[in-house]
Amino acid sequence: MLRALESSFPGIRDRVVDEAGTRRPYVNVFVNEELVMTPLGEVALMPGDVVHILPSVAGG
Amino acid sequence: MAGPYVPGATVYHFILDPRDGRTAYAAAPHGSEPWGPAVYRGRAGESLKATAHAPKFKDGSGLAVTRVWHLEPGPADEPETIYAGVEPAALFRSEDRGETWGDIDALNYHPTRKDWQPGFGGLCLHSVLVDPRKPRHLLAGISSVGTFESKDGGRSWTTENRGVRAEFMPNKYPEWGQCVHKLTWDGSGDGSIFQQNHCGTYHRGPDGGAWTEVTKGLPSDFGFPIAADPNRKHTAFVTPLIGGENRVFPKGQMAVWKTANAGKSWRRETKGLPANAFMGVLREGMSTDPEDPIGIYVGTNTGQLFASRDEGESWKMIANFLAPILSVNAGVAK
Numbered sequence: 563m564l565r566a567l568e569s570s571f572p573g574i575r576d577r578v579v580d581e582a583g584t585r586r587p588y589v590n591v592f593v594n595e596e597l598v599m600t601p602l603g604e605v606a607l608m609p610g611d612v613v614h615i616l617p618s619v620a621g622g
Numbered sequence: 623m624a625g626p627y628v629p630g631a632t633v634y635h636f637i638l639d640p641r642d643g644r645t646a647y648a649a650a651p652h653g654s655e656p657w658g659p660a661v662y663r664g665r666a667g668e669s670l671k672a673t674a675h676a677p678k679f680k681d682g683s684g685l686a687v688t689r690v691w692h693l694e695p696g697p698a699d700e701p702e703t704i705y706a707g708v709e710p711a712a713l714f715r716s717e718d719r720g721e722t723w724g725d726i727d728a729l730n731y732h733p734t735r736k737d738w739q740p741g742f743g744g745l746c747l748h749s750v751l752v753d754p755r756k757p758r759h760l761l762a763g764i765s766s767v768g769t770f771e772s773k774d775g776g777r778s779w780t781t782e783n784r785g786v787r788a789e790f791m792p793n794k795y796p797e798w799g800q801c802v803h804k805l806t807w808d809g810s811g812d813g814s815i816f817q818q819n820h821c822g823t824y825h826r827g828p829d830g831g832a833w834t835e836v837t838k839g840l841p842s843d844f845g846f847p848i849a850a851d852p853n854r855k856h857t858a859f860v861t862p863l864i865g866g867e868n869r870v871f872p873k874g875q876m877a878v879w880k881t882a883n884a885g886k887s888w889r890r891e892t893k894g895l896p897a898n899a900f901m902g903v904l905r906e907g908m909s910t911d912p913e914d915p916i917g918i919y920v921g922t923n924t925g926q927l928f929a930s931r932d933e934g935e936s937w938k939m940i941a942n943f944l945a946p947i948l949s950v951n952a953g954v955a956k
Contacts, residue, residue: 573674577657580686581678588656617656 563607578602578615588618623941627670628662630654635692635906636949638666641701643956646670647720649690649706659690661706661720666955677706677714677723679730685710692906693720694750697757707747711738711764715776726776729762734781734798741766741801741820742866748905749805753813761815763802769817771830784832787821789843804848804905808884810855816885818848818860825856825884836885841872847908851916851933856884859910859918859934861903870900878908878920880934894937895928904948911952921947 564575579585579602591598591605592614598605607613627636631650639645645663648670652660661677664670679685689709696703696715706714706723712730714723738745749763758775761782768783781798788800801820808814812828822837823845837843842862851857860879863869871877876895879888901924911917918930920937925944928937 573652576676577652580658580688581681582684582686584686586656586658617654 563613564602590614590616590618592616624667627664632948634689634948635951637693637695637951638953638955639695639701639704640912640953641695641698643954645719647693647704649693651689652676659687659708661690661693661716663720673720675722677708677712677716679712680725680727683731685712685730687712689744689746691746691748692750694752696752698754700757705750705752705760707750707762709744709746710740711745711747711767713747713750713762713776728777729770729772729779732770732779734767738764738767739799749802751805751807751815755811755813759813761805763805763817765803765820766799766801768798768800769802769805782826782830785835786817786819786824786833787835787843789821803846806848806850806858807852808855809850809852809857812855814856814884816848816850816858818845820844820866823848823860823885834885836881839888840879841877841890844869845903846905847903847920849908849910849918851910852912853914853916854882854933857882858885859908860888861908861920863902869902871902874898874900876901876922876928878918878930878934878937891930891934891937893935894930894939896926896939901926904946906949906951907947909950909952912954917952919950919952921950923947 568575628650633650635649646666648662652658659676660672662670687708692707694705702719704716713726716723747764751761753759760772762770770779771782772779783800786800804818814828815826817824822835822843824833825836826833840862844865845860845862849859875897876899877890877892881888901922907921909919921927923946927941929940930937
């Protein structure tokens with residue numbers, strides 16, 4: 563999905579994963595409102611799935 | 623005062639390119655902390671924009687850049703060349719003003735790398751020296767790893783830590799593993815270098831080789847920045863702190879110490895600097911400008927910026943109520 567998004571939003575993949583393909587710390591990915599806890603490469607998306615990419619809350 | 627630039631981001635290094643006096647570069651996260659590292663570029667005094675790519679390790683290395691710590695302009699006759707020191711420690715070179723970057727393989731995958739360990743501040747390559755006389759002559763400083771030197775443009779590197787203490791190691795003078803805090807050229811222009819280390823202050827002469835410890839006369843072994851007078855040989859400034867366990871000025875008195883003889887002796891300067899000041903200065907927090915006499919600028923981790931126009935004899939606070947100052951860089955804007 564990230565590679566597909568890259569054509570419309572150049573650089574977006576680099577915001578979510580590093581060059582080793584690991585999800586960046588403090589970047590959360592939700593599929594159908596469920597937090598992805600596994601490596602992103604293991605997630606199989608289905609048509610109609612809704613993906614949110616959000617930074618972790620950080621404050622006090 | 624103009625700014626803030628890259629608002630909200632932790633800007634580890636912000637420089638004016640001395641080669642044109644117009645281009646500013648910054649090392650900061652892409653937008654904000656979660657989104658990965660970036661290098662920004664823009665016209666000094668105007669907004670900065672992230673370049674197309676940040677430094678990245680090569681595919682299959684198993685490594686990933688988490689932060690850019692230091693940006694160093696390349697030789698005067700290569701205005702588009704810039705170096706980046708990053709965390710986990712590595713050196714990258716761009717030949718297109720930061721748009722794309724290349725690994726300096728021989729350093730980044732040095733045979734000793736598998737044993738590199740981070741210091742308290744992280745495994746960071748924070749100092750890059752490019753010899754203005756011989757641009758293929760490079761030095762790099764890495765916290766808790768030491769100083770590396772190349773004489774062939776980065777194709778090969780040697781460890782250069784003889785004479786530098788590592789009090790936290792069983793062997794106090796190992797081949798590598800020293801905690802370099804900052805490297806800077808001696809204004810002599812003959813290739814001599816000053817070093818501020820976790821365990822002392824050092825000077826290396828024009829012929830390279832071992833470092834001479836010059837801590838005697840300073841109140842402690844520990845400090846972060848060291849800045850040289852580019853117009854006076856053997857002249858440099860440091861801001862010692864109590865120690866690694868207590869990173870504030872000794873006795874709560876902010877002081878800048880000056881040597882004019884490569885560290886053989888030091889003079890404490892406090893005129894205009896605050897007492898009852900329990901704060902410190904970070905690695906990139908001091909800079910000298912190229913004017914004669916120089917301007918010297920010191921920024922604290924509590925957000926005050928001080929300047930001296932009389933070679934360190936007296937100081938004036940020129941900015942207050944800033945965020946913790948991570949980077950001070952002085953130059954002549956054109």
